[in-house]
Amino acid sequence: MFRGIIKNGIRNELLLKVEEISGQNVFNCYQCGNCSSGCPVVEYMDITPNQVLRLSQYGASEEILDSETIWVCSTCLQCSSRCPKGIDVARIMEAYRTINLRSGIGKINPRKIDVSAANDIPPILLVSAMRKLTG
Amino acid sequence: MKRIGVFVCHCGDNIAGNVDVERVAKEISKHDGVAHSVDYTFMCSDPGQKLIKDAIIEKKLDGVIIASCSPTMHEGTFRKATASAGLNPYQCEIANIREQCSWVHFDKEKGTQKAILIIKSMIEKLKMNELLYPVSVSTNKNVLVIGAGIAGIQAALDIGEAGHKVFLVEKKPYIGGHMIQLSVTFPTLDCSQCILTPKMVQVNQDENIELFVNSEVESIDGAVGNFKIKIKRTAQYINPDICTGCGDCVEACPELVPDEYEEGLSYRRAVYMSFPQVIPYTYTLDIDNCLGLNPIACGKCKEACKENAINYDLRDEIIEKSVGAVIVTTGYDQYPMENIGEYGYGKYPDVVSGLQFERLIFAIGPSGGKMLRPSDGKPVKKIAFIQCSGSRDPERHLSHCSKICCMYTAKQAKMFKTKVPDGQAYIYYIDVRAAGKDYEEFIQKAQSDQKLIYVRGKVSRIYKGNDKMAISAFDTLSGKKMDVEVDMVVLALGLVPSFGTAEFARKFNLSVGTSDFLSEAHPKLRPVESVNTGFFLAGTCLGPKDIPETVAQASGAASKVLSLLAYDSVEKSPIIVKVDAEKCDGCGKCAEECIFDAITIDKIQNVAVIDEMKCKGCAYCVPECPYDALEQKNLSSQQIYNMIDAILGKGNKVEKDKTHVPKIICFLSEIGPYQAADLAGTGRMEYRPNVFVIKVLSISMLNKNHILYAIKHGADGVLISGSHPGESPYPGASLKAKERIDSIKSEIKSAGLNSDRIRLEWYAGRQAKGFAAYVDKFVEYLKMKGPVDSAKWRLLH
Structure with missing residues (x-):
C-alpha cells in the first residue's frame, strides 16, 4: 500500500500522459532548483517548478493539476533555458494545463x-x- | 590437416542467454577439421582452462578455438593456457560471440546462427595459422615522465630511488604543479608547501632524475622498451649554474605581466621567479613579454647581473634521449570561468575561481593573506561559494562531477571563517559528496563549528546590488527564493584535462574517454596503463581526483614501470609481415612505403627483407606489392578468403525474394572500430545480426582483391572501418586506406555498379553508439537495394 505523497503508484497513467504530451523525461531532474531560481513568478506559485518535477517523479500529478502554479506559469521559458539537464520544464507545465483544459477545466x-x-x-x-x- | 578443438563458453548467462551454446557446440562438431567440440559455463575459470589443456593433450589437438568474450579480454589468458599444454600459443584463436553477438542480438535463433558462422570463420583462419614465436627486444632502462606536478614528482622519485634514470619534463618554469599553488590541503589542513617542497628539493638532488623545465616532449618514436624521444627546451637565457638568485635583474626589468602563479591576481616582471621556494632555483626570462633580446631595445637585466648569468645568445634546443617507458601526468586545468556567463566573470572582479581564492588566503599571497576584495581592497565580510560551477551540467558545460570541489569548498569556507570570525559564508550546492577518509566528518564539523550556511540550490545569476554583488538562488529545501548580497564569490570550478591534452593524446596515440580525459587500458583492472603499450598514466589527466589518490596512482604507475624494467627484454608480437622470396623481385616499392622503415632490399638476392624489430605488422605495405609477395603472418589473403567463404557459405544461393537477408562483411581495425563494436556489446546496444567482423591490425592491409572477394561471393555489402586519421597507431595508415578504397570505388562506379555497397567509415573506441546505429542503417540500405548481382561483380578485375 502507498501512503503519504505516493497515492496512485509511481508510473501511473496520468504521468505517462504528461510525459507523452510534453515529450520530457521527468526522471532527468536532479533537483538543482535552477528552474525555480530563474522563475520570475515563483513567488505567486503554490508549488514551485522544481517541486512540480519532484511530485511528477512520485506520480503525484493530481496535486499539480489542482495547483495554481500551472496557471501562474507565464511560459517565459526561463526554466527550460536554464535547466542543466535539458528538461523543457515549460512544456511540462503546458502538459498539465492541456490535461486540465481537455477535461473542460479552465482558469x-x-x-x-x-x-x-x-x-x-x-x-x-x-x-x-x-x-x-x-x- | 589440423585437429581443431572448439570450446564454447556460456559466460554464465551472458552468452548462453541469447545463444544456444549446446546447439552451437553440436553443429560445430560436424565442421570439417573439428576433432573436439564442447561447451562449458566459464572457460576462463580454472576448471575451464583445465578442460582446454586436458583436451589438447588427450585429443592431440593442434589448434583451439575459444568461442567466448572479445579477444581483448581473454586472448592472453587462453593463449597462456594453450602454451602450458605444449601447443604454440598462436594456434589459439578467439571467436568473439559475446560482445559482438550475444550482447547485441536478442533473438536467440539469429544469435545462435551468427555464433556458428563466427566460429566457422575463425576455424578457417586457424587452419592456416603458422607457428609463431614472440620476438625478444632488449629494454632501455630509462624512463620519461611528462608533467612535474605532484603525480610526476612522486613517480620520478619512486623510479629514481629504484636506480633508474628519469627524465622529468615540465612545461612551466617550476615544478610542483597546481599543488604548489594551494594554501592548505583537506582534511588535515596541513600546509601544501610544507609537505610538497621537501619532495621538490629531493627531485632536484636525486642524481637519477634529470629535470627539464620550460620544456615539452616533441616526439616519441619506437615501441615499448625502446622509445626514442625528443625534448624541446625553450631557451633559458639565464644560466642556472651561475645565477645566485640575488634578484637584481628583476629590479631592473621595466615590464609588468600578470603573474600566472598568482592566478593573475598580481603582477610579475618579464624576468622573474615564480615563488621563493621555486625549483629549479633560478630566474626565468619570459621571452614573449621581454622587450627584446636586442640590447639596444632594453637589455637592462643583463647590465644589472653582476655574475654575468644572462646570455641573450642562447636558442631553443632539442635534446634526444632513449627510454623504455613513458609516464604521462599532464594534470588538469580549471573549467574556464568565462564560459559561465551568468556568474559574471569579467563583469565583477570580485568573482574569483577556487584557485584564485587559494592564492588570496595564502599568507604570502597577493593580498598578504588578508581577505580583501580584489576590486577595491575593502575587507570581505560576506562570501559565497558556488559548487558545481561548470560541473554536472551536461546541457551547457561539463557532465561529470569534479569530485574535489565539495571538499575544497568546505576547506576554504572554514579558512575564511578562521580569518574573518564575524564573517558569513554561504555555500551553494546540489549534493555534498564527501566520500573519503575523514572527509564527511570534516564537512560536518566545519558546518556546525563555523556556522556555515549550506544552501541547497543552484545559483541562477549574479547581479549588481548596492555597492556589492547579489546572488539569486532558490533554496529547494525550504522552497523559498533567496537573494543575498556578498562581497566576494568563489566559483568551485570543475576540472578539465589540462589545456592541450587533446592534441597531446593525438600526437602520442593515447585514447581519450568521456569528458576528454585520457583513458586507461581498463577502467578497473588496468587503471594506470594506456592502451598504447609502454605508456603509463597517473593523476588528474585520467579524471578528477584528490592529492592522496593522485600520489597513490603515481606510485602505482611507477611500480608498473619498474616491473617492466625488471626484465632485460620485452616480448614483441610476432604478427608481422613476411616476404615470399619466390614472388619478390626486389623492386623496393614496399621499402619506400613502409611507415616504420622496417623493410630493406637485399641488392644481391634482389629480395625485400623485413626487420623483425621494427615491423609492427600493420601490413600497410601488402597492397603496394605488385607481385602479391607480401602477406601478414596469420592473416594471409587466403585466410581472409577462407573466412569470407565460411561466413557466406560456399556456393551460397542468393534468395531473390523479399525474405532476402543481407550479409555485410566488416573489416575492423583492432584499435578504434573493433573496440567500438566491443563497447556496443558492453552497452547492450542492439543492432541487426547481419554483420560479420573480420579483425585486422589496420585496414591499410586490405587490397582490392580482399574487398571485392566478399561481394563477388555473395556478400551484399562491405564495411571497412579504421581509426580516425591521426588516431591510428600506424601514422598515415587511415588516409592511405581511404586513398586506395576511393580508387577502388571509382573503378566500380565506372563499371556501372553500385559503389555504395562498399563503405569506409572512421570509428574511435568511444563511438559505440555511432557504430551500432550505422550498421543498422547500412543493413536497411542494402535491404532496399535488394540482393547483389555477384555475377556482374565477378567481371571486375
Whole structure:
C-alpha cells in the first residue's frame, strides 16, 4: 500500500500522459532548483517548478493539476533555458494545463468576463488568455 | 590437416542467454577439421582452462578455438593456457560471440546462427595459422615522465630511488604543479608547501632524475622498451649554474605581466621567479613579454647581473634521449570561468575561481593573506561559494562531477571563517559528496563549528546590488527564493584535462574517454596503463581526483614501470609481415612505403627483407606489392578468403525474394572500430545480426582483391572501418586506406555498379553508439537495394 505523497503508484497513467504530451523525461531532474531560481513568478506559485518535477517523479500529478502554479506559469521559458539537464520544464507545465483544459477545466470562464471591461483590454491579451486558460 | 578443438563458453548467462551454446557446440562438431567440440559455463575459470589443456593433450589437438568474450579480454589468458599444454600459443584463436553477438542480438535463433558462422570463420583462419614465436627486444632502462606536478614528482622519485634514470619534463618554469599553488590541503589542513617542497628539493638532488623545465616532449618514436624521444627546451637565457638568485635583474626589468602563479591576481616582471621556494632555483626570462633580446631595445637585466648569468645568445634546443617507458601526468586545468556567463566573470572582479581564492588566503599571497576584495581592497565580510560551477551540467558545460570541489569548498569556507570570525559564508550546492577518509566528518564539523550556511540550490545569476554583488538562488529545501548580497564569490570550478591534452593524446596515440580525459587500458583492472603499450598514466589527466589518490596512482604507475624494467627484454608480437622470396623481385616499392622503415632490399638476392624489430605488422605495405609477395603472418589473403567463404557459405544461393537477408562483411581495425563494436556489446546496444567482423591490425592491409572477394561471393555489402586519421597507431595508415578504397570505388562506379555497397567509415573506441546505429542503417540500405548481382561483380578485375 502507498501512503503519504505516493497515492496512485509511481508510473501511473496520468504521468505517462504528461510525459507523452510534453515529450520530457521527468526522471532527468536532479533537483538543482535552477528552474525555480530563474522563475520570475515563483513567488505567486503554490508549488514551485522544481517541486512540480519532484511530485511528477512520485506520480503525484493530481496535486499539480489542482495547483495554481500551472496557471501562474507565464511560459517565459526561463526554466527550460536554464535547466542543466535539458528538461523543457515549460512544456511540462503546458502538459498539465492541456490535461486540465481537455477535461473542460479552465482558469477563466469566458462567460463571466465583464464585457464592459473587455473594451479596455488589448485584443491580443484576450486572445492569448482564451487560448491558454480556457478549455 | 589440423585437429581443431572448439570450446564454447556460456559466460554464465551472458552468452548462453541469447545463444544456444549446446546447439552451437553440436553443429560445430560436424565442421570439417573439428576433432573436439564442447561447451562449458566459464572457460576462463580454472576448471575451464583445465578442460582446454586436458583436451589438447588427450585429443592431440593442434589448434583451439575459444568461442567466448572479445579477444581483448581473454586472448592472453587462453593463449597462456594453450602454451602450458605444449601447443604454440598462436594456434589459439578467439571467436568473439559475446560482445559482438550475444550482447547485441536478442533473438536467440539469429544469435545462435551468427555464433556458428563466427566460429566457422575463425576455424578457417586457424587452419592456416603458422607457428609463431614472440620476438625478444632488449629494454632501455630509462624512463620519461611528462608533467612535474605532484603525480610526476612522486613517480620520478619512486623510479629514481629504484636506480633508474628519469627524465622529468615540465612545461612551466617550476615544478610542483597546481599543488604548489594551494594554501592548505583537506582534511588535515596541513600546509601544501610544507609537505610538497621537501619532495621538490629531493627531485632536484636525486642524481637519477634529470629535470627539464620550460620544456615539452616533441616526439616519441619506437615501441615499448625502446622509445626514442625528443625534448624541446625553450631557451633559458639565464644560466642556472651561475645565477645566485640575488634578484637584481628583476629590479631592473621595466615590464609588468600578470603573474600566472598568482592566478593573475598580481603582477610579475618579464624576468622573474615564480615563488621563493621555486625549483629549479633560478630566474626565468619570459621571452614573449621581454622587450627584446636586442640590447639596444632594453637589455637592462643583463647590465644589472653582476655574475654575468644572462646570455641573450642562447636558442631553443632539442635534446634526444632513449627510454623504455613513458609516464604521462599532464594534470588538469580549471573549467574556464568565462564560459559561465551568468556568474559574471569579467563583469565583477570580485568573482574569483577556487584557485584564485587559494592564492588570496595564502599568507604570502597577493593580498598578504588578508581577505580583501580584489576590486577595491575593502575587507570581505560576506562570501559565497558556488559548487558545481561548470560541473554536472551536461546541457551547457561539463557532465561529470569534479569530485574535489565539495571538499575544497568546505576547506576554504572554514579558512575564511578562521580569518574573518564575524564573517558569513554561504555555500551553494546540489549534493555534498564527501566520500573519503575523514572527509564527511570534516564537512560536518566545519558546518556546525563555523556556522556555515549550506544552501541547497543552484545559483541562477549574479547581479549588481548596492555597492556589492547579489546572488539569486532558490533554496529547494525550504522552497523559498533567496537573494543575498556578498562581497566576494568563489566559483568551485570543475576540472578539465589540462589545456592541450587533446592534441597531446593525438600526437602520442593515447585514447581519450568521456569528458576528454585520457583513458586507461581498463577502467578497473588496468587503471594506470594506456592502451598504447609502454605508456603509463597517473593523476588528474585520467579524471578528477584528490592529492592522496593522485600520489597513490603515481606510485602505482611507477611500480608498473619498474616491473617492466625488471626484465632485460620485452616480448614483441610476432604478427608481422613476411616476404615470399619466390614472388619478390626486389623492386623496393614496399621499402619506400613502409611507415616504420622496417623493410630493406637485399641488392644481391634482389629480395625485400623485413626487420623483425621494427615491423609492427600493420601490413600497410601488402597492397603496394605488385607481385602479391607480401602477406601478414596469420592473416594471409587466403585466410581472409577462407573466412569470407565460411561466413557466406560456399556456393551460397542468393534468395531473390523479399525474405532476402543481407550479409555485410566488416573489416575492423583492432584499435578504434573493433573496440567500438566491443563497447556496443558492453552497452547492450542492439543492432541487426547481419554483420560479420573480420579483425585486422589496420585496414591499410586490405587490397582490392580482399574487398571485392566478399561481394563477388555473395556478400551484399562491405564495411571497412579504421581509426580516425591521426588516431591510428600506424601514422598515415587511415588516409592511405581511404586513398586506395576511393580508387577502388571509382573503378566500380565506372563499371556501372553500385559503389555504395562498399563503405569506409572512421570509428574511435568511444563511438559505440555511432557504430551500432550505422550498421543498422547500412543493413536497411542494402535491404532496399535488394540482393547483389555477384555475377556482374565477378567481371571486375
